Amino acid sequence: MADININTVNKYFGDVHVIKDVSLDIKSQSFTVLVGPSGCGKSTMLRMIAGLEDINSGTISIDGQVVNDLPPKQRNIAMVFQSYALYPHMTVFDNMAFGLKLEKRSKDEINERVNEAARILQIEDYLQRKPKQLSGGQRQRVAIGRAITRKPKVFLFDEPLSNLDAALRVQMRVELAKLHNELEATMIYVTHDQTEAMTLADDIVVLDTGIVSQKGSPLELYDRPNNMFVGGFIGSPKMNFISSKILSKSSDATEVDIMGMSKISVSKMSASSSEGDSVTLGIRPEHLVVNGDSDGSWESKVFVVEKLGDVTYLYLEKDGEPLVAETEGHSEIKVGDTVKVGFPAGRCQLFDSSGQAFK
Amino acid sequence: MKKISLSSILSQLLLLFFVIVWIIPTFGLFISSLRDKDLLAISGWWTALTTTEINEIYRMSGMESQIEEDGYFKIKGTLFEDNSGKKIESFGINSKKINEFKIGDIAIFKDESEVILDENGNYEWRSKSEFQKKKGKRLFTTSLSPPSFTFENYREVLFKEGIGRAFVNTMAVALPSTLIPLIICSFFAYSLTWMRFYGRDTLLAIIIASLVVPLQMSLIPILTIYNDFGALFGVAAKSYPGVWMAHTGFGLASTTFLLRNFLKSLPNEMMEAAKVDGASHYDIFLRIIIPLSIPAFASIFILQFLWCWNDLLVGLVFLDQVPSEIILTAKLKELLGSRGENWEILTTGAFVSMTVPLFIFFALQRYFIRGLVAGSVKG
């Protein structure tokens, strides 16, 4: 069992405050993904858990033990790096056996563990090769293999798939998910790719400039983002944001205006809001209803049509407000057509001027 | 197209000119070191590759070796002691007419004795009356000498002039003076690159500054320290370990700087992966840094080794100029003073001193150039 507790941790690089009072509980055997744009502090967070960065204040404990001052080797972790970080002068076998040799394990044990890991990752044929004779995907497997052989309680992944091409990335993603089931270890995974986050995670932690923006299961984040940042970050294409105004408030709903063309009553509330406040209305492209009836609607000219086969994206614009809508793959709509888009009230999110979501 | 080929021919000619100017001095030295020392002193080395005309004076044997034969008193002998391959063209018996006779002519002296000479220098001198003088008469020969080369100079220089020992001494200076800084600077450069500690940036700035400090700044204080040290412990202050440390000191900044530049280029994530794998700094150093740094080590080794091998000043100041300690460059300088006219010794000695650098140059040129290009700055 390896719970990880992060308690009000702060980190400074010189004068720059990169991690601000972060607290997180990561359950044993869960797959947690730290996600956020570059520079949000997600890699720093991971490296602090690994012991590669000092912690300025707060505590990190693994399995109940505070590890702030422990070197990486005593934290019972293994890490997979973005650039794979293989030792170029060693064979695949030696790369995977390096940690075990340092622990002065017996030859038989080393052989057994390396072969076991190689079998899981299907790299048995390459054990005597040097890293530069391998393809990107094979190197990635070796890097993971190096982590597996040490049988750690916690696996840390630092954007491990970002150097792979798109097809391989999808394949490795599936294998990582399988691996997680097989190994039953705690895994913490850093990425800037929200698709990886959504597909792999039990829990997603969205970081924004050193602060935890939201933590929750993928669907929680998708359906109920805490703020505009999470709303915009999760989902592809991005959530549409439209400036709007509160027209009226009732006990369980807020009525807002849609481009002065219609109004919609959303059953979400914010105590601090009042009539006439500016708000932002958020709605995902896939939830807009094209040329159909809905709670509120908007008419606009189509500027760009993107046909992806399974779906079609329509790029609309009205008075400087862009909007992307999804419709069926074989849509007849052409550039220059005027379409009517409907806003289902149940799918709409409201955000106040500071970006916080209405509940 | 014509214009291009003309400019290409011009550049080829220009480059050829540079190459000839640059190679000729060394080539001349090399040829000279292989020439007979007597020839070296009287003719330019560029004549060594062709047949040379030599004018010489020999004296025939005196009365002791005469024999009586066919009614003549005869003295037989040869002018050329060694088998040098010279062929006599003409000869004379008078210094004013040295080309008076051809081979096969009979030359008649004033006392009516006569001499015949063959082209290999064998002569027969005969007279009706008995030879009375202890010394024989002089013969002036003009002979042609084919190109000939010898290793005699090398034998002479290596074993009689002390260059051989100086060679060993230089090796004993240069090898540790290269390996010691390489060892201590690789640890130093490692800590400057991959360890975090207070004052690291200052230390790095000091190294950068030290790169250009001329070694003259250190000579007097270091010599004083050595003398004091020697007086204190009653040992010879100027000694091999002293020179090693001096070379280490003067080469430290550039060795560290070059190594750090190399280490900085290794990926940070690899070091971290090793740390996560449980490696200590020494494990990382031994098992990752050293194997990966072999090419960099080779470059730096060559630079520092050549520097130490070719140095004169440090060897002059920090070693006694005695046979057991003198280094090649100092020995050469000494010979330049004492044997300034003996070009066979100077050229051969110089060439001996160049053998090791030239070997390294031709065998490891790639690493040598790489090291220089990596930004070699030597104080």
Next chain:
Amino acid sequence: MTILNLLFIVFLGILFFIAYFHISNYLLDSYGGSSVKRYNFENSIRVIVFIAPAFIVLFIFILYPVFETIRLSFYDKFGREFVGLYNYKWAVNDPEFRRSILNNLVWLLVVPTLSTFFGLVIANLADRIWWGSIAKSIIFMPMAISFVGAGVIWKFIYEYRGPDNTQIGLLNAIIVSLGYEPQAWLTIPIWNNFFLMAIMIWIQTGLALVIFSAALRSIPKEMLEAARIDGASELKIFFSIIIPYLEQTILVIWTLITIIVLRIFDIIFAMTNGEWQTGVLANLMYDWMFRGGGDSGRGSVLAIVIMIGVIPILAWNLYKHRQEQKI
């Protein structure tokens, strides 16, 4: 000392340093790291173990001497009594010193400039000729030779025999064959300096050449092709594209050779020993280290004058280093 003894102490000397690092690190690896406190302690000790030898050597051989030399320059010949600026005043009024400074300045003007120029020209020529790399090797070769060795080589070129004898020095042989009188080149004041500089240029051109070659190879081919498509002649490309592109390299090489020339000693020591007005600062300094039992005050002043020559370069290097650190 026999050769066997010598080999033994060489072996011992090298072994000593390997043993120091191995044993100290082995001890740290075996006893450190078992607890948090110990781990931090072990790390600090290890930093010291890694740095100590190099730092001690650096301190004894560079840092301390720099300050000590500055101090000694204000003291008498034995370094005992404070004499203020006496040594500096002596230097300013000493004709030998003035001659040396002048010579040094001419060296600094001529050698780096010509070496860099030749290096650049040859690198460009060699770059587009199929036997260029052989040519480069030959021109680079003198870099491997000692200054003294080069001195012998060139002394042989400059060798002088009386007008009645056969000239065995190449230069005089050429002069004589052209119908002129042979000259004792190294004894003609002023001009002899240039004959000595020729040796240094002969050596340092190789350094400039290899660095320029590497830099030339880094010029993007597309840029040159674009220029050719725009109709630029080869000469125009050389002056308007290659030279500006190599500006930084030219500066680096020029400084590099300047530093080497500033402390030039061996060539002059071997060839003329500073006679016939060829002395430079480093020779004068060596002279004063031993002349009349040695004068540490005057010697130090001379060392400081050499040091002053490199200070602009030192400042520039530090400035560049700062800029790099910021990135």
